[in-house]
Amino acid sequence: MGDNSAKLEVGSKTNSLPVMNGTVGPDVIDISKLYADTGMFTYDPGFTSTASCESKITYIDGDEGILMYRGYPIEQLAEHGDFLETCYLLLYGELPTQGQKADFDNRVTHHTMVHEQMTRFFSGFRRDAHPMAVMVGVVGALSAFYHDSIDIADPYQRMVASVRMIAKMPTIAAMAYKYSIGQPFMYPKNSLDFTANFLHMCFAVPCDEYKVNPVLARAMDRIFILHADHEQNASTSTVRLAGSSGANPFACIAAGTPRLWGPAHGGANEAALDML
Structure with missing residues (x-):
């Protein structure tokens, strides 16, 4: 001060x-x-x-084209790192060593599967439901499955919840996409990295062999890095507000999800992709 x-x-x-x-x-x-x-x-x-709070995580200046995570320019992170390395940076405040990176990747990889019972939630949605509508419901349902990582005052439990959310969100998103086109869900593969796994779950089918295009995987990984954090925006503020009561963290994330749906927030990205 x-x-x-x-x-x-x-x-x-x-x-x-x-x-x-x-x-x-x-x-x-x-x-x-x-x-x-x-x-x-x-x-x-x-x-x-x-x-609304003091933060050391993200700085954005849209007019100047500046985006920094923990003081690192986005250009450096996108060129030299990957999405999970960026996640580690956002969570811990510093870039991981080689050993820390391997351990973090392993933890995320082994949390990508969702409870088999969750697959039944999708059948309650219309086939033409918007993916964000499906995400709101299914992400909220995670709070019914995990009761061992909900104490926000416990750093270990906060980290467990964070790793689970990072790991399971692409699985749920891929399942929502598969459901919308009438194809069977594809399980995650521990042999693939984070982004390649997401593409596999979206586009592979049981009756044919699918090989992830490394160029597309790298491009998607950079998209993930760009969207890893977006400062104190509408969805972040909503999650923080819900979490301030000590609610289940998965329910809090579900509360922030529809904010990302709005045309003034994440919906703008959807419109840009439609134009492309």
């Missing part, structure tokens, strides 16, 4: 508000004691001028 402060005049009273200096981006005025001092709230629809 810097030594400077901001002054706010309310009637005849002047209030001194601390100014916190950001490492990158604009400084912020700490108004956490404003109500106690003045009896007033601030009014900022859409949080357009409000930072």
Whole structure:
């Protein structure tokens, strides 16, 4: 926190508000004691001028074309790393060593399967249901299967939940796609890396051999890296708000999923892909 402060005049009273200096981006005025001092709230629809928390994870400047994870430019991560390495960076705050990377990859790989009973959830959806509608329901259903990693105060349980979510989300997405086109679900293969496994689950069929195109796998991996985190956006804020009550983390993720569906958020990416 810097030594400077901001002054706010309310009637005849002047209030001194601390100014916190950001490492990158604009400084912020700490108004956490404003109500106690003045009896007033601030009014900022859409949080357009409000930072709801302190974060060291992601910095985005869309006008300047800047995206950084933990201080690393996205260009470096996309060129020299892969998606799971980026996930490790986001979760732990630093890039993994070779041994840490191998251990993390192994943990994710062995959590990619979902409970067999979950396959029955898909039959309750229309074949022409939007994939995001299916994702909301099925991701929420994960909370009914996992009760051993829901204590947000326990770092180990938080990490277990994070690994499970990273591992199972592409499996659920691939299953939603397969269901929409009437093809059987394809199980994940531990012999494939994260992105190749996703393509396998989306496009392989039991009656034919499918070989993942490495060029397409690398391109998809870079897309995953670009979308690994998106700062304090609508879906992130929703998940944090739901999680603040100590709710099951899978249910919290399900709460944030439909926010990504909206045309002003993830829906914009969908529209861009439609144009391409």
